[in-house]
Amino acid sequence: MKLTKEQIAEIKGWISKKGFTEIDLQYEILDHMVCAMEELLEKKPSLTLREAFDQVHAGFGIFGFLSVEESMQKNLSRQIWARFKKELKNLFFTDDFILVALVAAILYFTAQVLAQHAAYWFIFLSLLSFFGNGWYLLKSQKMTLKQAWRYKYVKVLNEVGFGLYIPMQILIQFQMRLLALPVSYQLGILGSLAFVFIIYSLACTRVARWAFEHYGAHYLRYGQL
Amino acid sequence: MSDKHILKGSLQAIILQLLTEQDRMYGYEITQKVKQLTANELHLTEGALYPALHKLESEGFLEAEVEVVENRVRKYYKLTSEGKTEAANKALALLESFRQITQLLQIKPL
Structure with a gap:
């Protein structure tokens, strides 16, 4: 099941509410979420968009997107210090x-x-x-x-x-x-x-x-x- | 040590190896490829995959390119020339470690 432009925009809004600051990470996570949600909704069509989002988000572990953003920031400061x-x-x-x-x-x-x-x-x-x-x-x-x-x-x-x-x-x-x-x-x-x-x-x-x-x-x- | 720890230690080598087989891949594709190659035995968590990808990118082993696919931006990763060398080195080091561990596990008690 392919998600529409409007649904993707809605998911983007939910991801933004999680407090992401890095633009490329936002886009990367959005693509990952959409891919995973499309697959999930294919298997379980009865799920709502929000339910699918929450299920995929749970796969990121207890810290959610936070661990990914933290690692990105660590890498940025590592790059700056190396330079x-x-x-x-x-x-x-x-x-x-x-x-x-x-x-x-x-x-x-x-x-x-x-x-x-x-x-x-x-x-x-x-x-x-x-x-x-x-x-x-x-x-x-x-x-x-x-x-x-x-x-x-x-x-x-x-x-x-x-x-x-x-x-x-x-x-x-x-x-x-x-x-x-x-x-x-x-x-x-x-x-x-x-x-x-x-x-x-x-x-x-x-x-x-x-x-x-x-x-x-x-x-x-x-x-x- | 759990399977998770073994996988975490080998994650960079796995990513680099997958990218030597395929010119470029995106995050979700990597998780699916690992699932497919291991017959659903191994699951890469997003919390482990993306930090590993970003670290490899910051170390200059991977380069990223972005394009719009199906109404969203997709970030593809590909190996740099240093990444190709690193992929071969990491794969060899991992195989060598497994060979040594296999040897150790085969020791029979006296």
Whole structure:
């Protein structure tokens, strides 16, 4: 017995009421339920649609659809973490790492100067902001290879700026305590914190980009059907 | 250990093996195929099948494609090239385990 479009829509409503959030899981479960219900109604035509639904739903166990959704969410977070680890690992073997090291070295020497002349921070932060804005401008245009490299450089510099922001905040919070330390110690602490945040921010950016592309394509296919 | 536990441990190998025989399959089709091949002896529960399918997909062994069939969206699974290798490895590992268990069970008491 084949179910009609209206009956399928009714079943979809019942499944949605169970609180599903993942669109592809909703469709997958709907197809499974409809297949199983069609077979059940073929064998027992006296059953109502709701009775058939409840019987098939019981086959999912005491937790119903919940166990399937939980496993799907676990897989999503497993995928994201696997990607994060991969990106973190890749960062140490690509030209990005050399670029980060280079920019970090330039910043380290700049910081040495800035440590002596606090007023230069204004110029330094203005430059960071300038490069940050440049990144957004470049992003919206089609680029040549040379432009692409420049885009990459600006992007890394922007991320380095972001990576420096949090350690700087920490430094400000503990200013009194840190000021008692020699300047080279302070720069060492700042540098180490900045390095961790730069790498973290680069990996996060890459994972976010991958996730938008991957899951975007994944979910958009339902819109085309 | 119940039959359920043995089946759960072999589920991924079963799914991969079924997909090597058939180009692409959807969830319900897999449950029916298992029933048919085992003369109604084995029943794959949905609560075990779908998590296994999603795990194989997230590990890159399966890829999915969707299409509209009879007024609803159907998700088909097919093996990736890594999935084909994994299917052969898992089948071999499972057969080897069964061979060892069979050998162990055939030991006669002195």
